[in-house]
Amino acid sequence: MVKSKPTEHAPADAPAYTVVARRYRPQQFSELIGQEHVAGALVNALKSGRVAHAYLFTGARGVGKTSAARILAKALNCLKTDKATPTPCDECDSCRAVMTGDDVDVLEIDGASNNKVEEVRDLRQNVGFRPARGRYKIYIIDEVHMLSTSAFNALLKTLEEPPEHVKFILATTEVQKIPITILSRCQRFDFAHVGPGKIFEQLKRIVEREGHQADDDALRLVARRAAGSMRDSQSLLDQLLASSSGPLTAEQVTAVLGTAGDDRVIELAKAILANDPKTALDRIAEWVERGLQIGELIDQVVEYWRALMLVSCGGPDVRELPVSPNQHEAIRTQAKAVSLDTVLAGLEILTATKARMRGTPHVQVLLEMAVVRLCRLPDLRSLSQLVQAVSQPGVQFVASAASNGTPPPARPQLTPNAAQVSEAAKKNGPLVTAGRASENGSTNAPTEVAATPLSEATVQTVWDRFFRYATEKYPILSQHLRYASSYAIFGPNALAVRFPTSYANAKKECEGEASLARFQDALKRVTGQPVSIRFELDRSPNAQPLAGPQSVSVAAPTERKRSLGSLPMFKKAHEVFGAQIWHVDDDFNPAAVHKPAAPKIDDEEEEETATEEV
Numbered sequence: 001m002v003k004s005k006p007t008e009h010a011p012a013d014a015p016a017y018t019v020v021a022r023r024y025r026p027q028q029f030s031e032l033i034g035q036e037h038v039a040g041a042l043v044n045a046l047k048s049g050r051v052a053h054a055y056l057f058t059g060a061r062g063v064g065k066t067s068a069a070r071i072l073a074k075a076l077n078c079l080k081t082d083k084a085t086p087t088p089c090d091e092c093d094s095c096r097a098v099m100t101g102d103d104v105d106v107l108e109i110d111g112a113s114n115n116k117v118e119e120v121r122d123l124r125q126n127v128g129f130r131p132a133r134g135r136y137k138i139y140i141i142d143e144v145h146m147l148s149t150s151a152f153n154a155l156l157k158t159l160e161e162p163p164e165h166v167k168f169i170l171a172t173t174e175v176q177k178i179p180i181t182i183l184s185r186c187q188r189f190d191f192a193h194v195g196p197g198k199i200f201e202q203l204k205r206i207v208e209r210e211g212h213q214a215d216d217d218a219l220r221l222v223a224r225r226a227a228g229s230m231r232d233s234q235s236l237l238d239q240l241l242a243s244s245s246g247p248l249t250a251e252q253v254t255a256v257l258g259t260a261g262d263d264r265v266i267e268l269a270k271a272i273l274a275n276d277p278k279t280a281l282d283r284i285a286e287w288v289e290r291g292l293q294i295g296e297l298i299d300q301v302v303e304y305w306r307a308l309m310l311v312s313c314g315g316p317d318v319r320e321l322p323v324s325p326n327q328h329e330a331i332r333t334q335a336k337a338v339s340l341d342t343v344l345a346g347l348e349i350l351t352a353t354k355a356r357m358r359g360t361p362h363v364q365v366l367l368e369m370a371v372v373r374l375c376r377l378p379d380l381r382s383l384s385q386l387v388q389a390v391s392q393p394g395v396q397f398v399a400s401a402a403s404n405g406t407p408p409p410a411r412p413q414l415t416p417n418a419a420q421v422s423e424a425a426k427k428n429g430p431l432v433t434a435g436r437a438s439e440n441g442s443t444n445a446p447t448e449v450a451a452t453p454l455s456e457a458t459v460q461t462v463w464d465r466f467f468r469y470a471t472e473k474y475p476i477l478s479q480h481l482r483y484a485s486s487y488a489i490f491g492p493n494a495l496a497v498r499f500p501t502s503y504a505n506a507k508k509e510c511e512g513e514a515s516l517a518r519f520q521d522a523l524k525r526v527t528g529q530p531v532s533i534r535f536e537l538d539r540s541p542n543a544q545p546l547a548g549p550q551s552v553s554v555a556a557p558t559e560r561k562r563s564l565g566s567l568p569m570f571k572k573a574h575e576v577f578g579a580q581i582w583h584v585d586d587d588f589n590p591a592a593v594h595k596p597a598a599p600k601i602d603d604e605e606e607e608e609t610a611t612e613e614v
């Protein structure tokens, strides 16, 4: 067996090759990297002679739990001193036997393979015997959470009344699976993830001692990839050193790991933050073809976004960024250009995607979906500005003037101050700002409210708002609108307005080219989309001008019956089927056939209030 002291290791090419992780296993409390809090507490307990009967070491894999357990066992049984010592000699028979796992008094049990109750019963019987050589009989139970319930119960009996000469050291990666009855009888130590900086330093030491050469960037990559596990980092280093002839480079590491190089991740982030899904998807497809592992890439993007978050919160002087130093500058620049809310929303998408990737073969699709969604994330800066601006006086919600004919987004846009229009908002479409001089030179600008797309359900609301808007903006021209008798939708985004035959002049005024343009502009403001308007004569004998908004005249039932009789649809029905009018519903208004049953009074009032505040 090769001696484990780092200074006396065998060369890497010796016939009896021992893996790095084993040769560099810590042998003293002072060598427990990243677990100084545990080492310090155990040293104090040993110095003061207050060593507990049972310890529970918890923490992720490869962080030093078993190593700490063995060091503690050596410390308790070292033969060089006449009592337990915080610095075992590593030379006496006891210390050397513990190191190799062959000691008669230090029994290592693997919970995963010895989970049957019989084995724990054997343990209970053996506990009664005194140690053969050392001061204590020490049981190290690794992966203790794997024990069955009955095995736990058997173990509990021993833990309740352990003989003076027995010590238990339990180790687990899943402390939540340990029964509370066991937990309460152990002194618990939580082992931390080892920081990438500490792992890097240790890897550098190992490479030097092994007589190899490696770029710092390469070792940093290995250190980050190990995700807090010292043992994993050393196993990886072993693999890399074995497969490379010359000095180890970052390129070699990324090739072996199937990860993307620093530049590639920066490139992907750039495309995403520029809302450019095409470039982002092209790059991913290209890299996957060259052997990039999707699982690795999502990890790297998550870390990158985490770094963006850290810089967004803590400024450029964040202590330890989870990414390569080559990426620091890009991250600092990008963090300035994107809001923290956007970064957080992106992290949500990325971490959820990573979780979904477990157990599905469609990892590439998931990554691509995530990237497209990241590209489509609106800049949430406008949201936080909204919150800020709402508390300021003079805030006004305006219609989004979409020009492509599709309904505008429900999200209202905001004009805190004409001078403070955010870049993000600019991207989303033109803003209608308050205080713009009207076409007629009037200083009283028309009031603008959220857009209402034209539909059968909204035609009355649209008409009322259109009427109000047009009257405010084009007071003289709009006088003519007052004589209209009815209005209706005659096609998609097409409004027909009728005038009684006695007001044919008013219809004529409205039909002029300039007038039509103004009315269409007003309708676009109100509905958020282009709407065509047509003026017609209402030949029904009862046609009367509408007095204004919300006052559509409702004729008496007998009159309505008469006017219904003149509708072409009814005439045809009468002709073909001999139809008669028996009853006219109160809500039915032949003047506006498409009118909704009842206007939404509440909405109207709310908007009125909002309008008046301006």
Ligand SMILES: [Zn+2]
Residues within 6 Å of the ligand: 077, 078, 079, 080, 088, 089, 090, 091, 092, 093, 094, 095, 096
């Ligand atoms: Zn010793």
